[in-house]
Amino acid sequence: MRKILNIFAFGVITLGCLPAWSAELPVGLTWESNLHEPRFASPQAKFGGTFNTYIESFPQTFRIVGPDSNGRFRTWLLDSRPAAVTRHPDTKAWIPDIATEWAYGNDDKTVYFRINPNARWSDGKPITADDFTYVLTFMRSKDIVAPWYNTFYTQQIADVIKYDDHTFAVVSAEKRNKEELMLYTNLQPRPAHFYQPKVDKNKDGVEDNFVRYYNFKAEPSAGPYYIDDIKKGKSITFKHVGKDWWGYSNPYYLYRYNVEKIRVKVIRDKDIARQHFEKGNLDSFWLDTPELWREKSDTPNFEHGYIHKFWGYNQVPMGAGGLWINTAKPLLDNLDIRKGLAFATDFDGLIEKVLRGDVIRKPNPMGVGHGDYTNSELKAPPFDPDTAIAYFTQAGFGNIGPDGIRVNNKGQRLSFAITYSYGYLTPQVAYLKEQAKLAGLEYTLNLIDGSSAFKYVLEKKHELSFHSMGTSEIPQYWEYFYSENANKPQNNNFTNYSTPELDQLILAYRSEFDLNKKKALAKQIQAIVDQASVIIPGYMRPYAREAYWRWLQIPQPAMTKSTEFLFPSGTFRDLGTYWIDDSLKRETKAAMKSGKTFEPVTIMEEAYKL
Template sequence: MKKIKLSILAMVSMLGGMFANAAQLPNDLEWISNADEPIFASENAQFGGTFRTYLQSFPQTFRIVGPDSNGSFRQWLLDSRPNLVRRHPITYKWIPELADEWAYGNDNKSIYFRLNPKAQWSDGKPITVDDFKYALQLMRSKDIIAPWYNNYYTEQVDSVSEIDKHTIVIKSVQPKNREDLMTTLYDIQPRPAHFYKPKVDKNNDGVDDNFVRLYNFKAEPSSGPYYVDKVKKGKSIRFKHVGKDWWGYSNKYYKNRYNVEKINIKVIRDQDIARKHFEKGDLDAFGLVMPSLWHDKSNSKPYQKGYINKFWGFNQLPQGSGGVWMNTAKPHLNDLNVRKGVAHAIDFDGMIEKVLRGDYMRKPNGLGVGHGEYTNNEIKADQFDPPLAAEYFSQAGFEQIGTDGIRVNSKGSRLSFAITYSATAHTPRVAYLKEQAKEAGLELTLNLVDGSSAFKYVLEKKHELSFHNMGTSYIPQYWEYFHSDNANKAQTNNFTNFSSPALDQLIMSYRIEFDVEKKRAISREIQQVVADANVIIPGYMVPYVREGYWRWLKVPNQPMTKLTEAMFDPIGISTFWIDENVKKETKSAMKKGKVFDAITIIDDTYKL
């Protein structure tokens, strides 16, 4: 009898130890699933086939964090992977992904998530609560050499705790309103703890001391439908679908999406060469956003004969920061008068009208638009005004004009800046800005840096002026762009190296403000401070997608959503599919000289 009592006591003690570190589930939680939002995929979709596309440069790493990871290839590794929840692309409501349900804690800091028990990695291992806990561990580690993530996952995310085998609670450091709280915590993606077992861990943080080198070209297992399957370094990358039994298809919002079985990505460094590959049938789709492509170069025989169709669809994506970023750490650009002069010497409006045929729209605000009341609509982009630019340049000491028409100061320094950009196709745009700037006595030298190397170049703050745009979230973020923690540091997004104590204070107040109306007001104030500093010259925005595609690619009857960034993107919203029968029919018709009707689909459902 005594032995039985001792066993029971031992069991109680053991269970107490097991749950000592587990969080408790409140009894008054209201669980949310938003299971009745509209479906945006097509029941007619077919699974299978290989989608062929290209990249202009081979990625510098397969890591999702750390040096060189913030390039264009990162989206291929992450965009098809589920978050805990995601905004519905039409209604903007949160819908389930890795989490089937969620509930907000009464402390205004916590969100509870019930995980889909079917979720697993592409290597067959189950996605566990430990993988979410490890995500926090990884992102806080100094070994990943990613200060932005170190900071965010320390100052914004307090903890990830286990409730039970399929339930977690994630807690924010600061109390936030529900919208802010979810925006802060929703995209904490799990990281496969079984994959990242460290061999060397002297600081005992669970992350290999040689993380950056060790995982540079070692892609982790995927939680999404696609994983890296085959790599020919410098030449090509192949993604493969997990299969029709991918766990995500148990979620109604994933059904009939991610329909292609394989994705072959070739490295084709020149866009014109890529276009020729496309028109020969070696690539399945090709972007035609650029006016010269849509108006002039999409009328060749494959289009005329109906083998290639055209698609133009409008979206309502929030527009991120960008245009021309001025690096205030470079000589003369720390002078406000110089920056004001440059702003009035850059003729974006003329470039849109004359080079881009009026197809694009000018951003009024360098920090983006489309964020509702977070956007300061009082801000207007500076207009091209060479005489006014000259006045500002003179106030900065550039009073003389050299024999070549470029201004110089008393020390003989010429008013000249290199403008960095990443695509040969953008050369006519930047060349136009260069010619127009001469009217104000400003010289712009063109600095074309290939593909992903260009982003590394500006991340390392080597640029003087940078011609690029950034993406954005539904609620704008400012810390990474303008807080002094990120100024004059490589591998951060403070491309302007601009900061000030007053701006720091506003940014931190914005981060922790609970009241939505006050937060929006602070956002507008931050945007005004940045506009007054003249560190970003607002560029252009493109509220649509335009693509050419071979007729075997099919789309839903309602192709676009508000958040569709590319119609034929296999890793984004991805609702298109390949009709293998139509592909055979088309190949046969091409051999026999048979033609089809030329088709252009225009979906203006979400045109503003």
């Protein structure tokens, strides 16, 4: 299931302490496990078959860190992979993953884990404490060219201690309340044997030429699937480890990840991909736009019951996103300009007129769904051209040019490019462009191919970027607004915005032990970001909405609170509870040839609708 946050999804190694093999496990630990939560997969599931899906651009790397690694394909390499423990998707209780048991130390810093002795990498090597102890070396190395990870694993994780091959402890650099402590210490291992350096002049345990050497070398997987076949620029195929995958010794993995192969084709145009889906070349399709859910699913294959429709609500926390304003670009360092942009950007009209009310406006630029961490007093700015004009005038743009766009005394036009990554977003950005003219603002459209667009934004070349980020149950701010990340490429400070006040609050937030104080700091940080107008809140979809051929089967009910996708449609964030029924596939193919039809099926699940 989806990991809490990428920064919590790695293991680490002991540095600057006694050798790991000399450590003695403390006596008197209280070991915990949890095998009593409800199951969410179906015993009717069948193993086998190939699931066909697509992505719109081939990934620029298979590395999980370093340049160009933070693209959309990264979810395929991380989010389906086990960590020490994981959250139950409904109850949110901690349940076993790679570790069968865990224990909390009495220092508010340490959590101890016992590894499932059955755990194996996809290449057959056992998963041991060494794989959890390798990653601090890995993440602290300058060779990976990932300053954010270098800093995090230096400042936030103090130690990882190996006691034996199947027992280790992770030590936080700060005292943390019990719930947050598990988030920091719940690490995802890295295969130490795979990363043994060929050249290591610095003797830091990492290949000196790491970025280039590992660019398209996919590491072995601890999860059920590993990359088996690569046709560069065309497709990537994941293969299941097999019915004897070690994970099936964990009862929460039973009847999940049922297909034998997942073939991910590169189809650069979404409409062409939909045509492939209608022909049966793809097994499912994400119906994220109103046209796809309504008009473009009004076809014979849907009407004849060959393809089913599903709409199910979830309660997944939503991350920051909308329009990210790069304050390092000319004019955008002016608060009045940014305030004007916020009031001149008609997200509300976009939701009503283009997206037909199928989505919800984000009230908070930093996201929602984080419980008491969320500042519920924040409201997204409404579309108000008059207020926008007042801010623009105050910024020196009181004159109107012959084309209706505002200019200042230097002859600069009030014009900014919106960078976005997928063609299907063009009507949405075009709507924002037309509405902005009412305030004398020009938006130009800067469509860049998917993975290239994110690289463009990571390198801070954008003026405005239209995208949203994932999140965890406890929000993080350091990566977005700490000054070390401003005006530097390859990190998530997309706005290049920071202040000494934010720095102080962010550091206090990271180290705060008291949950009530921590939540208060989170709300204060969100309020400052909101006042800075560096992110114009966009919209969110609190549901999974998909079409799929009738040979795909799903549990009843299919949704959990944490279900983002029923199937791996563009990302790998499903819970793997679907399966392929070959007999239904043969029946459907035969029916299509003979003209036999079935009852059309549309499933609605609203148990988690807020």
